[in-house]
Amino acid sequence: MSDGALHAPESKPAPVVKPGDFVFAAVGLYHGHIFGMCNGLLEAGGMLKSYYDPDPRYRAQFARHFPGAHEAASEEEILADRTIQLVAGATKTDERCALGLRVMEAGKDYFTDKAPLTTLEQLAKARDAVKKTGKKYAVYYSERIHVESAVFAGQLIEQGAIGRVLQVIGFGPHRLGSIEKPDKPGRPAWFFVKKHYGGILCDIGSHNMEQILYYTGAKDGTVVRSQIANYNHPEYPELDDFGDCQVVLDNKATGYFRVDWFTPNGLQSWGDGRLFILGTEGFIEQRKYMNLGVAGSGGSYVFLANGQEERCYTVTGTVGYPFFGQLILDCLNRTEYAMTQEHAFKAAELSLIAQRDAVVLAP
Amino acid sequence: MSDGALHAPESKPAPVVKPGDFVFAAVGLYHGHIFGMCNGLLEAGGMLKSYYDPDPRYRAQFARHFPGAHEAASEEEILADRTIQLVAGATKTDERCALGLRVMEAGKDYFTDKAPLTTLEQLAKARDAVKKTGKKYAVYYSERIHVESAVFAGQLIEQGAIGRVLQVIGFGPHRLGSIEKPDKPGRPAWFFVKKHYGGILCDIGSHNMEQILYYTGAKDGTVVRSQIANYNHPEYPELDDFGDCQVVLDNKATGYFRVDWFTPNGLQSWGDGRLFILGTEGFIEQRKYMNLGVAGSGGSYVFLANGQEERCYTVTGTVGYPFFGQLILDCLNRTEYAMTQEHAFKAAELSLIAQRDAVVLAP
Numbered sequence: 040m041s042d043g044a045l046h047a048p049e050s051k052p053a054p055v056v057k058p059g060d061f062v063f064a065a066v067g068l069y070h071g072h073i074f075g076m077c078n079g080l081l082e083a084g085g086m087l088k089s090y091y092d093p094d095p096r097y098r099a100q101f102a103r104h105f106p107g108a109h110e111a112a113s114e115e116e117i118l119a120d121r122t123i124q125l126v127a128g129a130t131k132t133d134e135r136c137a138l139g140l141r142v143m144e145a146g147k148d149y150f151t152d153k154a155p156l157t158t159l160e161q162l163a164k165a166r167d168a169v170k171k172t173g174k175k176y177a178v179y180y181s182e183r184i185h186v187e188s189a190v191f192a193g194q195l196i197e198q199g200a201i202g203r204v205l206q207v208i209g210f211g212p213h214r215l216g217s218i219e220k221p222d223k224p225g226r227p228a229w230f231f232v233k234k235h236y237g238g239i240l241c242d243i244g245s246h247n248m249e250q251i252l253y254y255t256g257a258k259d260g261t262v263v264r265s266q267i268a269n270y271n272h273p274e275y276p277e278l279d280d281f282g283d284c285q286v287v288l289d290n291k292a293t294g295y296f297r298v299d300w301f302t303p304n305g306l307q308s309w310g311d312g313r314l315f316i317l318g319t320e321g322f323i324e325q326r327k328y329m330n331l332g333v334a335g336s337g338g339s340y341v342f343l344a345n346g347q348e349e350r351c352y353t354v355t356g357t358v359g360y361p362f363f364g365q366l367i368l369d370c371l372n373r374t375e376y377a378m379t380q381e382h383a384f385k386a387a388e389l390s391l392i393a394q395r396d397a398v399v400l401a402p
Numbered sequence: 403m404s405d406g407a408l409h410a411p412e413s414k415p416a417p418v419v420k421p422g423d424f425v426f427a428a429v430g431l432y433h434g435h436i437f438g439m440c441n442g443l444l445e446a447g448g449m450l451k452s453y454y455d456p457d458p459r460y461r462a463q464f465a466r467h468f469p470g471a472h473e474a475a476s477e478e479e480i481l482a483d484r485t486i487q488l489v490a491g492a493t494k495t496d497e498r499c500a501l502g503l504r505v506m507e508a509g510k511d512y513f514t515d516k517a518p519l520t521t522l523e524q525l526a527k528a529r530d531a532v533k534k535t536g537k538k539y540a541v542y543y544s545e546r547i548h549v550e551s552a553v554f555a556g557q558l559i560e561q562g563a564i565g566r567v568l569q570v571i572g573f574g575p576h577r578l579g580s581i582e583k584p585d586k587p588g589r590p591a592w593f594f595v596k597k598h599y600g601g602i603l604c605d606i607g608s609h610n611m612e613q614i615l616y617y618t619g620a621k622d623g624t625v626v627r628s629q630i631a632n633y634n635h636p637e638y639p640e641l642d643d644f645g646d647c648q649v650v651l652d653n654k655a656t657g658y659f660r661v662d663w664f665t666p667n668g669l670q671s672w673g674d675g676r677l678f679i680l681g682t683e684g685f686i687e688q689r690k691y692m693n694l695g696v697a698g699s700g701g702s703y704v705f706l707a708n709g710q711e712e713r714c715y716t717v718t719g720t721v722g723y724p725f726f727g728q729l730i731l732d733c734l735n736r737t738e739y740a741m742t743q744e745h746a747f748k749a750a751e752l753s754l755i756a757q758r759d760a761v762v763l764a765p
Contacts, residue, residue: 203633203634205631205633205634205644205662205664206644206646206660208571208573208660210571210678212680212685263627263761264626264627264648266650266656268568268654270566270568270654270682271566271568271682281568281569281680283569283648283656283658285627285646285648285658287629287761287763291631291633291763291764291765293629293646293763295646295648295658295660297569297571297658297680299568299680301568301680301681301682301685303683303684303685303707303708303709304709305684305707305708305709305710305711305712306707306712307712311685311707315573317575317660317662317664318664319633319634319664320666321666321668322575322664322666322674324694331687331705331707331712331714332703332705332712332713332714333714334712340695342694342695344666344668344669344674344694345666345668346666346667346668347668348668349668349669349670349694349695349697350695351694351695351696398626398650400650400654400656401654402654
């Protein structure tokens with residue numbers, strides 16, 4: 040996989056419902072994450088009924104992936120379909136909130152690609168709409184919920200393998216890919232316009248902010264330092280090719296992450312995503328998509344060291360992605376096992392604050 | 403090696419001078435680093451003439467390591483010996499500057515363990531003394547100069563392997579070891595008194611600050627955020643068991659590091675020291691003392707990814723430690739190839755500022 044935008048994990052089907060019990064649709068197919076989002080829901084037993092995007096190229100691409108789904112004539116057709124319980128969307132980042140408001144207003148739960156929105160004003164509207172409609176604004180923070188090392192690391196922490204979590208450090212490097220090839224790996228033009236993508240800390244930073252909140256078990260935090268730069272891409276003046284952020288959590292743990300668009304072409308993967316979790320009794324390292332320096336390593340690795348042992352777990356094909364089944368059941372039962380609404384919003388909020396307050400370093 | 407304090411690398415002898423051309427002594431033998439410092443100078447052709455410490459236990463320990471050296475009756479005997487060109491010292495951290503001032507005043511170069519001093523007032527005195535005496539106040543930043551992966555990474559960067567360096571992230575975890583066993587791995591009582599050791603960012607933080615300056619090629623920097631904590635060692639109320647720091651360099655590169663005393667007993671080494679260097683054309687990861695999850699890995703590893711390749715170099719026994727020979731020649735020729743005086747002081751200065759301005763996170 041040369042391009043993170045098309046990272047769409049597949050797993051063993053593990054339906055949590057009977058066929059037809061949970062029906063969903065896809066609206067807004069810009070970002071390749073939509074495939075991973077639909078895969079996850081399908082494997083958990085959801086039924087993908089229909090899809091729509093104003094751009095026929097994205098509709099065609101989606102149809103090739105999911106030939107059984109119905110191509111709707113419009114978004115309105117989907118919103119009016121009372122059999123559809125949830126709408127998954129990966130439209131342009133700055134349009135994700137507006138779509139979500141329409142979806143929730145239509146009485147459906149919403150499941151959006153990350154970042155879920157691009158401004159604090161949108162966030163306030165989304166929070167209001169959740170309160171008013173009682174519907175969900177769920178977020179596909181794929182670097183945790185759709186990566187087995189991330190799932191397994193959470194299980195180890197829950198079992199007490201490293202004691203109290205003190206700090207999380209995340210690296211989210213990405214390969215930039217090519218521009219304007221919607222049918223191939225690459226990034227569309229809107230991706231380089233800050234108004235649309237929100238900035239690097241808002242966008243790929245939100246993955247890491249979510250993981251920091253999740254692994255530390257914090258409910259809130261304070262961004263104490265954030266930085267962005269365009270070091271080496273003058274051809275895209277609105278691209279942040281680098282960003283980092285330091286956050287202090289409400290439980291006195293801390294987090295730091297760096298995100299960047301500097302994955303070199305010699306690397307076997309689109310990004311050597313890492314996550315380091317320091318606890319009082321040990322530490323965990325995740326190598327999410329590859330094991331650096333080991334050709335063709337692929338997979339998902341968790342390294343654990345504590346008072347008893349030091350070891351490497353190859354977790355590919357083991358723990359799967361429980362998020363999707365939990366989300367379906369949460370939608371049906373109005374519970375919050377997959378992820379609380381406040382957690383999903385808080386990760387976005389802190390990412391937006393980090394982006395808003397970022398010191399510009401370069402060029 | 404269970405304890406970083408006794409990390410004393412040995413390499414193939416590579417003398418840069420004839421026997422007797424460069425004579426040195428050791429004064430202040432508290433910290434096990436003195437063995438690495440003397441090893442390095444001996445392998446580069448230096449002659450270890452004599453040693454002294456007020457504590458007979460440290461003298462005895464040193465005598466076992468270097469039976470050929472003469473046990474002086476006092477520090478004064480060594481300072482008065484006109485054949486001795488340099489004094490190496492690893493006394494208590496807060497006494498390192500005073501020793502250095504005496505050494506330089508006596509007309510000799512000084513080579514101290516890191517951290518080289520504990521206050522900005524000491525630093526001002528050291529700078530003055532260097533100016534006044536024309537002597538050197540060299541520093542053993544062992545995590546770079548006495549680690550082959552660190553040496554090799556510098557060579558790769560010099561060759562342009564990753565383009566312009568944008569950011570350095572360092573992890574400096576350490577095992578705390580036991581207390582009050584000067585003849586065995588462990589930490590003496592003064593180590594837990596902040597006045598003596600200076601705080602975690604001053605102490606082990608200085609290693610990382612030096613590396614950030616070195617790999618980015620910066621001459622100066624600004625500490626933009628630093629934090630310390632005692633999360634889990636109430637028995638040592640003055641110990642910082644955690645610290646981290648973010649710095650912006652004068653060339654617009656940045657650095658972040660975390661240091662801690664949480665290495666668990668299950669780990670094969672006293673610390674999984676890592677360093678990540680991000681460049682415009684690629685990146686480098688150093689695994690300094692071990693390869694996590696690979697039993698008995700030992701050694702020193704450099705991982706490189708750039709536009710052409712992704713690979714792992716096992717560098718143990720390859721590049722050696724050129725610092726020591728360069729330092730000897732610098733002393734003889736009054737040059738600065740090993741490390742400039744200003745670089746050595748600047749790393750200390752920024753570490754001291756980071757410590758002074760650190761936000762206290764816990765408990």
